[in-house]
Amino acid sequence: MMRFGFDIGGTNIAAGIIDENNRLIVKDSVKFPRGEGNEAVIAACAGLYRSILANAAISENDIKGVGVAVPGSVLPQKGIVVDAHNLGFHHTPLAAVLSDALHKPVELINDADAATLAEQKIGSLVGTSTSVMITIGTGIGGGLIVNGELFRGGRGNGTEPGHMVLRNDGRLCTCGVKGCAEVYCSATRLCKDGEAFGKPTAKDVIEAAKAGNEQALALFREYVDDFGSYIASIVNLLDPERIAIGGGVSGAGSFLLDPLREDVARKCFFETCPEIVVASAGNDAGIIGAGLIVS
Amino acid sequence: MMRFGFDIGGTNIAAGIIDENNRLIVKDSVKFPRGEGNEAVIAACAGLYRSILANAAISENDIKGVGVAVPGSVLPQKGIVVDAHNLGFHHTPLAAVLSDALHKPVELINDADAATLAEQKIGSLVGTSTSVMITIGTGIGGGLIVNGELFRGGRGNGTEPGHMVLRNDGRLCTCGVKGCAEVYCSATRLCKDGEAFGKPTAKDVIEAAKAGNEQALALFREYVDDFGSYIASIVNLLDPERIAIGGGVSGAGSFLLDPLREDVARKCFFETCPEIVVASAGNDAGIIGAGLIVS
Numbered sequence: 001m002m003r004f005g006f007d008i009g010g011t012n013i014a015a016g017i018i019d020e021n022n023r024l025i026v027k028d029s030v031k032f033p034r035g036e037g038n039e040a041v042i043a044a045c046a047g048l049y050r051s052i053l054a055n056a057a058i059s060e061n062d063i064k065g066v067g068v069a070v071p072g073s074v075l076p077q078k079g080i081v082v083d084a085h086n087l088g089f090h091h092t093p094l095a096a097v098l099s100d101a102l103h104k105p106v107e108l109i110n111d112a113d114a115a116t117l118a119e120q121k122i123g124s125l126v127g128t129s130t131s132v133m134i135t136i137g138t139g140i141g142g143g144l145i146v147n148g149e150l151f152r153g154g155r156g157n158g159t160e161p162g163h164m165v166l167r168n169d170g171r172l173c174t175c176g177v178k179g180c181a182e183v184y185c186s187a188t189r190l191c192k193d194g195e196a197f198g199k200p201t202a203k204d205v206i207e208a209a210k211a212g213n214e215q216a217l218a219l220f221r222e223y224v225d226d227f228g229s230y231i232a233s234i235v236n237l238l239d240p241e242r243i244a245i246g247g248g249v250s251g252a253g254s255f256l257l258d259p260l261r262e263d264v265a266r267k268c269f270f271e272t273c274p275e276i277v278v279a280s281a282g283n284d285a286g287i288i289g290a291g292l293i294v295s
Numbered sequence: 296m297m298r299f300g301f302d303i304g305g306t307n308i309a310a311g312i313i314d315e316n317n318r319l320i321v322k323d324s325v326k327f328p329r330g331e332g333n334e335a336v337i338a339a340c341a342g343l344y345r346s347i348l349a350n351a352a353i354s355e356n357d358i359k360g361v362g363v364a365v366p367g368s369v370l371p372q373k374g375i376v377v378d379a380h381n382l383g384f385h386h387t388p389l390a391a392v393l394s395d396a397l398h399k400p401v402e403l404i405n406d407a408d409a410a411t412l413a414e415q416k417i418g419s420l421v422g423t424s425t426s427v428m429i430t431i432g433t434g435i436g437g438g439l440i441v442n443g444e445l446f447r448g449g450r451g452n453g454t455e456p457g458h459m460v461l462r463n464d465g466r467l468c469t470c471g472v473k474g475c476a477e478v479y480c481s482a483t484r485l486c487k488d489g490e491a492f493g494k495p496t497a498k499d500v501i502e503a504a505k506a507g508n509e510q511a512l513a514l515f516r517e518y519v520d521d522f523g524s525y526i527a528s529i530v531n532l533l534d535p536e537r538i539a540i541g542g543g544v545s546g547a548g549s550f551l552l553d554p555l556r557e558d559v560a561r562k563c564f565f566e567t568c569p570e571i572v573v574a575s576a577g578n579d580a581g582i583i584g585a586g587l588i589v590s
Contacts, residue, residue, distance in 0.1 A: 131449070144532075146442070146446070153533070154426070154535040155534050160565070166460060167474075168462050168479070168525075175564060176561075177562045226463055229460040229474070230460070237439075237454055237456050237529070238446075267460070270368070270452045272450075
């Protein structure tokens with residue numbers, strides 16, 4: 001049977017239908033009704049669900065269930081969004097409420113976990129049993145595959161790899177702790193440090209570094225050193241087979257990945273280093289992963 | 296059936312018999328024949344094996360198999376010790392050679408993994424499905440329980456949690472990388488920094504801090520901050536149910552654990568913090584864990 005996936009973000013609600021071969025066969029999106037309360041979010045989701053089914057001429061009876069990816073912490077067994085700041089969800093029983101509206105079983109997943117699951121099923125982590133997805137954006141998200149399955153945290157809280165400490169007592173993270181990996185390895189870090197010399201986006205910094213700008217190169221090298229140490233930390237703890245890097249910064253391709261691989265190889269405690277690759281499930285990974293969580 | 300465990304260290308070879316209830320019923324040890332070559336190590340192990348069986352009046356037929364814990368990296372499936380510097384083992388096919396000498400199947404395990412397995416079966420990690428053991432000594436060792444089983448690394452290399460990076464670009468670790476957790480959270484760190492004010496052992500530093508010595512207190516607080524960030528990194532990645540702290544430093548008890556728990560709670564990204572407890576399987580955890588690995 002087919003499965004339906006939602007990827008709810010603070011800007012848009014994207015959704016689509018996944019077929020038996022884990023392919024996204026139809027998708028659409030609506031604006032996230034910011035500031036209009038949870039009922040408006042549920043109504044927007046229900047409207048999108050019905051319009052996608054109608055436009056694709058697919059019956060509700062052909063949908064096995066609904067998965068929902070949210071940018072925040074979830075307790076999947078309880079169907080609760082503990083905290084998704086950008087959506088205004090705090091201890092929200094989203095699964096039950098949405099299930100009532102759609103008359104379907106609803107399962108929740110953190111958006112980074114959804115992306116990880118999509119990578120394992122159709123992307124760059126296919127074939128791995130223990131692997132890691134790290135998404136570099138404004139912050140850092142990520143997910144773990146352990147023993148062939150998405151690892152949802154030992155207590156069901158998921159994983160928050162952006163808040164591993166990389167430079168203890170360093171720069172303050174938005175979470176209130178000093179020195180989190182997110183402070184040093186996110187795209188935000190490149191923007192902030194690039195501003196000082198007129199390169200206020202990660203892309204600007206990387207382009208300037210490629211062109212040989214010395215300040216940009218110095219920043220880029222420090223970024224690679226931080227990022228390499230961060231990946232090496234995960235490698236030395238979990239000894240994964242493969243690490244996929246997603247998010248805008250991964251678009252730098254081999255200009256970033258080649259020095260990153262060298263840096264991680266130097267810091268990896270084991271004789272051989274796991275593969276480091278660019279994530280390949282694409283922008284719809286959230287929808288797909290949400291659909292894939294339907295059991 | 297009973298199982299036989301060896302804990303081979305650079306000073307002593309300890310060994311014993313584990314009964315059906317995971318209890319160590321008899322043990323003994325001999326000096327590690329340092330510098331005498333691998334054949335001497337095998338001969339010492341075989342002698343110890345036979346004398347323990349003879350003294351306990353237990354027949355070889357009652358021993359199901361033999362587990363061997365070594366301080367280094369192993370490839371359990373291949374039965375190879377990749378590197379155990381203190382034992383002089385480098386790509387040593389220890390399982391096959393020892394199996395020939397004892398006429399029993401032999402399985403290898405890293406000593407920190409053995410200690411972790413012992414904690415899970417008879418110690419402070421009993422009842423957990425996802426948990427972490429961290430042993431603080433000259434360096435840092437540790438092990439992970441994931442989904443109820445000892446996690447032996449995604450590629451079979453085990454885990455090296457002491458080489459997660461805690462202060463990137465910080466002090467140089469013995470492994471050649473700057474800022475590893477081991478540099479800041481091992482007992483060695485307390486010794487080195489304590490030397491500056493005449494407290495050259497971890498115990499000295501902790502006793503002086505307890506007595507209110509200001510330099511010792513300042514060092515102890517910085518140590519707790521580093522150790523807390525290190526534990527928080529693991530917590531934020533794996534969301535474990537419980538973390539056991541072993542090694543001499545854990546003997547400081549609540550004087551260390553109370554501020555450590557507070558520090559981790561502050562740095563933990565999740566709403567609640569996992570339990571942090573002192574390891575309880577004791578000095579024989581290596582022998583017991585080695586025996587427990589016998590399948």
